[in-house]
Amino acid sequence: MLRIEALTKSFDGFMAVNNARLTVDQGEVVAVIGPNGAGKTTLFHLITGQLAPDSGSIRFQEKEIAAKAPHKICRMGIARSYQVVNLFSRLSVFENVQVAVLARRGKTFNLLRPSRTIAVDETNQILESVGLGGKADRVCGMLSHGEQKVLEIAIALGSRPEMLILDEPTAGMSPEETAQTLALMKRLVAEFELTILFCEHDMAMVFSIADRIMVMQQGQTLVEDTPEAVRSNLLVQEAYLGGGAAPC
Amino acid sequence: MDFASNITAAALFQQVLVGLSRTTILFIVSSGLSLVLGVLRIPNVAHGSLYMIGAFLTYTIAAAVGPGAFGFWIALVLAPLGVALLSFAAERGLFCHLYEREHLMLLLFTFSMTLVFNDLVKLIWGSDYRSFTAPGFLQGSFDVFGLPFPRYNLFLLLIGPLVAFGLWFLTNRTKIGKIARAAAVDREMVGAVGINVSWIFAATFVIGCYLAGLGGALVAPTQNITQGMDHTIIIEAFLIVIIGGLGNIWGALLGALIFGLTDSLGILIWPQFAIVFPYVAVVIVLLFRPKGLLKSTW
Amino acid sequence: MIRALFSAKTLLVAALLLAALILAPQVLPRFYIYLMALVFVTGLLATSLNMVLGFGGMYQFHHAVFYGFGAYALTLLLTKAGMPPVFAYLLAPCCSAALGLLLGLITVRLTKLYFGMLQISLGSLVWALAYRWYSFTGGDDGIHGIPLPDVVYSSTGAYYFSLAVCSVSLLVMYLIVNSPFGRIFQGIRDNPERCRAVGVDVHRHQLAGQAIAAFFAGVAGTLFVTVEGSVFPELMFWTLSLELIIMCLLGGWFVFLGPMLGAAIIVVLRTFVGIYTEYWTLVLGVVLMLLIFFLPEGVLGFALRKAGPAQADPAKE
Incomplete structure (x- = not known):
């Protein structure tokens, strides 16, 4: 591959x-x-x-x-997370992932539909699957370090690579968080x-x-x-x- | 508009000389801007105002000392120092408390200085224009292929290399210059080895502003000193720094050369819209080298 | 569409405010009506700037060029081309958008400061051309006594026209900010590198954002012509652009209506300070310094933070 x-x-x-x-x-x-x-x-x-x-x-x-x-490589099917947390700092957890989903669907030049109504289900599914479902509305800077690392993965999944x-x-994660991330990767x-x-x-x-x-x-x-x-x-x-x- | 009809070899040569002396002023001003950009990473919007203050101060000091060569030389020395002093006060009093903030805030702060300085100039010198003449031995002109070339421009042509050499010496041969260059590349590192970065910034800022004042002092005898002379020069300095490479002093020299020559030759070709030519040069340069001609420091 | 974006409470407040503004000319003296129209124009302009500055993170340092260009475009289309007003009013903002695209093509490849400085410089060229081209633009005098359609010729007519256009434009801009495009735009502001990594063509979005913002600046330009009946090169002078940034900062640039408030404060302040002293820029400079030191998130941003994040929701974004 x-x-x-x-x-x-x-x-x-x-x-x-x-x-x-x-x-x-x-x-x-x-x-x-x-x-x-x-x-x-x-x-x-x-x-x-x-x-x-x-x-x-x-x-x-x-x-x-x-x-x-980079954006062309991403569209070919390679998504990534970063070693140092690299998020959209002023956006909420939900919006962080939604950016990736919108970008993949090519909806980024849609000017007049409220984005609150677009790609909501898919974004929520991704957040659920990584275990951040309950924190969708938080500003991402408020998450713990471990949660931010998981959000990194969630954003990457938004590109459906x-x-x-x-x-x-798992850098900087507690042992439990590491175990959870490991399970997530296996899943x-x-x-x-x-x-x-x-x-x-x-x-x-x-x-x-x-x-x-x-x-x-x-x-x-x-x-x-x-x-x-x-x-x-x-x-x-x-x-x-x-x-x-x-x-x- | 019958352009290009009056171009002769002699006129061309004369314009090149005029362009080169214009280059001197542009280089002095924009190297100061570039210096500050390189180390503090802020385009100092107030640079043009300091240039204007330099010119007004030169006029006032020369008038106070009295006519003749002595007043001119005193003014040429004191006016830029006055500008440097003003910038030092502004830097230590206000600006230095903002270094931890975002760039945009710093830039806006230099803009607020522009607003304040410009109205202070209006308050002190009024809205009329001023003019004064260079001492006798710099007045008049001599012949170049039968066309007059002002003596003062020759004087500028001698000053230019002198300033360039001084800057080279300062940045490459002195301790503070070396530290400043290191700080431009990696300020955390410089801070970590125990150097007070804040004072390096102050020194750089003041030297940069001094150059703006020097430019203003040198330009004073050649044109009317007016409100609004700051606007033209700051835009020109921006362009020069952009095509030269942000923070690179030799880039500023190169950019000033390009700008000065295209500008003065443009006057020969199409007087009303001579201003277009330097811009065209800038756009061409940027099409091929979007980051400027020489390596920027950051 | 509207229901998805606004709560009932917000709609009610907006309706009441609009009703008050519609009734205002019946009550207030003419000078205030003129002043309010000027606030609408400037507020629309500052909001369009904030679309790229606050929501897109682009260092749009010379936004006034698009404003002045729209104003000149309308004027020249009316006077030199003799175009029917309806078309001229529609075409002028498009001219601004085209200029935005053109300048954007040159500047958008550069990052932050480079972008901003080059924009100031190129914009100044446009200004210089308008300033010197006497036969076409009237040079530094500008053009006065522009033949405007009768509907908007009176000061109340101009007021209602600018109120209507400003409201519609604000609504459309609000939709754009909240659209997928707006979301991506905010993503680019926060982290362009990451945006590229999830498949966003950052430059194309910035170019589009630039054109859209230039379009609305052009709309504001046409409104200025409507209110003042004249154009002059100062409309695209770079200090106006920096003043616009101050308005955004003053109101709060992470809040949609922040720049509107900032513009209102500055316009009103300038008018009244102007009565007492000719040193308005000095006052503005000091205001800006105080703002930078003590209120960097702006009036509205500060108020919303004090009110708590829960209540901040409807107006935020």
């Missing part, structure tokens, strides 16, 4: 992503792990078009998407047949959900394999698991 080859991006000489490769098949849950600064977020920015790569190719459903505009990219979906895969690509520092979570794992280091793809193979891979242990900074 997604095939990345020889992808490179540098900032002022610093190779953030260096000759990376990655393959994600339909229906898979793939995790990207690696130490801080390994280039995970840059990789996601490149896939979703926030950044344009220096070289290399990103193919989604057999179409080249490298350096395309085929592939969901989550940048550290999304089961119910909506979503393909998920995510990165995460919580190793327990990664190993409990990922079908395959890609390990990044200094912008390069170190390993790309099943969880079992990655766990036993010595290279990884050197680079990551045993690298001093103990993962949770």
Whole structure:
């Protein structure tokens, strides 16, 4: 479904992503792990078009998407959440998701119908399914950090993507919230047949959900394999698991 | 309107020289604007008013000291310093309390300064225009291919590079210049290493405003000093800074060159609508380089 | 459509207010009628600015250009082209919208400050052309004694006409702000990057918003001509644009009717301060400074916050 080859991006000489490769098949849950600064977020920015790569190719459903505009990539079926909470700060929870739903339906140039009457059911369904149904009218800044991270996912779902990219979906969450988010991700895969690509520092979570794992280091793809193979891979242990900074 | 009929090589050369001396004024004013933009990240709308105040102050000081070369030089030194002092008071008294606010608020505050300054000028100097002449050795003109070229413009042509060198020295060779440049890139970082960012901002703001005053002082002998001279210059400075790249002083030089030359050559071609030519140049530049010619600092 | 947007209480208040405004010319002296008409014109203009500034987050620094352009368009269509008034009144705002599109094409690719500064500069070109083109626009004198249709020639006629046009325009703008387009527009204000990530073509929406706002500014321009019977270049001078931003700030720019209130305060203040002193800009400058320091959310925004979020609902958005 997604095939990345020889992808490179540098900032002022610093190779953030260096000759990376990655393959994600339909229906898979793939995790990207690696130490801080390994280039995970840059990789996601490149896939979703926030950044344009220096070289290399990103193919989604057999179409080249490298350096395309973000809104075009989104319309092709890739939605994402952000590592740092990145919401529409003055809008309510409901409106946050509604923006995405309206954008997907192409209703954005409808000038005179009250938006209160459009896409209400679908937006509410999404909010229910992520567990924010009761908080639809809150201004999103009033939510707790964990709820904001969930709202991030809800906005991404509003685009009704085929592939969901989550940048550290459980960062900063309490253990219960992490468990809930994990359950949510599993349900999304089961119910909506979503393909998920995510990165995460919580190793327990990664190993409990990922079908395959890609390990990044200094912008390069170190390993790309099943969880079992990655766990036993010595290279990884050197680079990551045993690298001093103990993962949770 | 029979345009382009009176263009000769000599007239062309003369206009280029006039354009270059116009460039000097434009460069001095817009480099000040650019400096403030680069570090504080605000377009100082009051910049034009400070330029106007600089011109009025030059007139008053020169008149007070008395006619002749001495009064002119004293005015040229003191008037920009007066403007700098005024801006320093405004910055420390009011403006510096707003640095944490949104950009739009800061911009509106500089606008409120414009409103206040302009009416103060009206209050102090009245609505009439003023004019005064440069000292004798800068008056008159000499021949360039048979056409007169004012001596004062030659003086401006000498001042321009001097100011450019001074700015280069200030930003590249002095400690405060280096810190200010670092603050333009990453102010949190500069704050984190224990430098008082607020004072860096103050210094930059005052130097920027000083340049506006200097521009006003230098332009004073060449034109009538009037209410409303602030409006033209601020728009021109905006355009110059945009095509040069926000916050880039050399961009301001380049932009001022483009602006000054297209403006003065435009006068030759189509006097009534000469103003159109610099704008066309700006739009062309932006079509190809939407972020300006040189790298902006942010 | 209306029912979905307004509560019964809001409708009642609006009806009462409208009735009072309709009866006003029977009671008030002519000067006040003129002043109120001026408030409608300026309020409509400030509201149209706020559509892009407060709801779209665009640094629309030179909105007055579209206002003046609409006023000049109407005047020239009536005097030079000899067009029937009905068509001229319809076409003039469209001219403004076209100008909005044209300037937008150049400016909209740039972000915030760049956008605003370039808009000021390009707008100033339009001003300079009107200022110098004596044979066509009357230069710095402007054009006076514009032949207006009889219906709106009297001051009460002009009052009713501007009241009607202003009310309809406000309603339409309110619908737009609350439409899906308006919702997306607010999304772009809050977070353009995220908007792109959910599939919104940000530049196209900003361009459309620009054209719509320019259209309503043009409508306000035609109303100005109706009320004053003349046009002059000051209508598109950049300080007027910044004054409009002050009106939005003063009233509160996250509230739909905020700019209307701000415009009313400024217009009335200017009229009465003008009686006592010629230094109106000084007063305005000080008012703005006080506002920035002590009331950055505006009068209406402040009042609504004090009243509590629950009651803020009907007028908010």
